[in-house]
Amino acid sequence: MLASMLAEERQQRINEHLREKEFCTLKELSEMLNVSVSTVRRDINFLKTTGVLRRTHGGARLSEQVEIEGTHPLVPNASVRSELKECIARYCASLIEPGQTVIMDGGSTVFSVARHLVVKHPIVITNSLPISNLYSNYRQVEVHVTGGVVYPRLGVLTGPNAVEGFSKIHADVAIMGAGGLDVQDGVTNTHALLIDMQLAMIKAARKVIFCMDSTKLGARSLFFLCSADQVQTLVTNSDVDPVLVKALRKKGVDVHLVPC
Amino acid sequence: MLASMLAEERQQRINEHLREKEFCTLKELSEMLNVSVSTVRRDINFLKTTGVLRRTHGGARLSEQVEIEGTHPLVPNASVRSELKECIARYCASLIEPGQTVIMDGGSTVFSVARHLVVKHPIVITNSLPISNLYSNYRQVEVHVTGGVVYPRLGVLTGPNAVEGFSKIHADVAIMGAGGLDVQDGVTNTHALLIDMQLAMIKAARKVIFCMDSTKLGARSLFFLCSADQVQTLVTNSDVDPVLVKALRKKGVDVHLVPC
């Protein structure tokens, strides 16, 4: 047998595979992972309890609710606009000075920030189609879109062109989302494709603001982005474990707690 | 048998197929999905209960409530839906081979072509946000977006980055619109910013198709794009001055007249 694999690693690869393909059969996975169908079935059943996928006959399907951080399903309105996100977003927007150059990623919370940012007449650099659309109606906001290939379900531009788009510019602030932030594990995100992009964003910005609601704190996603002490500013709702906040502040993170 | 497919996946593909074609037969689906007509029938009957489609004899029709175009925020103005444009667009789409690499600009007629092009599963390169949005719901279409600055009202990406985006690639066909075409004045367009872009598109494509309705023929806009003899293919409605058509053909233009 080939290099044996830990259960956790296997499940991670299943998750990864599903995020790309949306559907897959047990057989397919068992061949990919060199384990029996029984084992794959057990893994899948476990992953079902964590909510990342749904079972179907003969296979699994990516759970619809798994957004990228989550990146809005292409309809950014409606359900995604939770009061919590709205609240964090409003505060986050208040941190931006008029006329600043702002990088924004494809996260759903970031999209909410974008809506509150119109009055600041920013110059926006983004790889998010929804944000581009949002501003294309407002002349007051200058929007620079990176190139790239559209990642279907999510509406973000990915690939080398997108990364290159960020590597060529400099911005005052980057506003980003992520799937998890933990003292030990640092910042993590759900899609491998986003990591390169977000790294380029961080590099291009003088200041980085992470926006995420408290459910993301203490959690971790699949892919590592950066360590906790590399986070300059964090905006979240005040519903967080105070111990975690203290630990983050000790690491030098400027934590803003928004009462919601 | 080929890679077996999950029931849910099949149903999703039926749904997607219907969004493209609006109507299709069971036989057609059974061939597409490599399953028996019985199975397709069962799938269809299930989908009927979810409301995404209606049953007919021998086939299924997309439910009226389901917007064909999906939800793209940047809906081009109402004029886009004119029967004339629709008609030209449909014909123009028929000129494209399945799987071709297609450059599309931000013109409203071109947008209509884009809607008819989904079934050809093209690789699309565009600087148009509306087109990017349109396809972001369809996994079958690979969309490459050039970078650039959003030109507010039109939702097209402009500037050096956009031009560069086209200069790096090669495509089978470019489908473009313009503000005017005249034997003497050549092709002209309304926005200076678009000229550089369109020149880059023309350079990157092996074949160039101009789509414009007959009101644009004989007219001229402010900015010069290229001379008439540089136009390879023109698709327009048959309501044109025959003298003009003759003159264009004499210049080597392949004029397609669509009866509308």
Add this chain to the structure above:
DNA sequence: GAAGAATTTGAAATTATTTGCAAGAATAAA
């Protein structure tokens, strides 16, 4: 390290589901 406990894995038997097929009924077309 080795022995034993605990867990994980693969495989077999049983049960449940899905799929394809066929015969007669129903529907549309000629």
Add this chain to the structure above:
DNA sequence: TTTATTCTTGCAAATAATTTCAAATTCTTC
């Protein structure tokens, strides 16, 4: 009407899920 499809229904074959159990692996503890 006749004719040709398509639909329904029931059934058998194929496929997948569940349960169970033995072998293999990992984890303790010495």
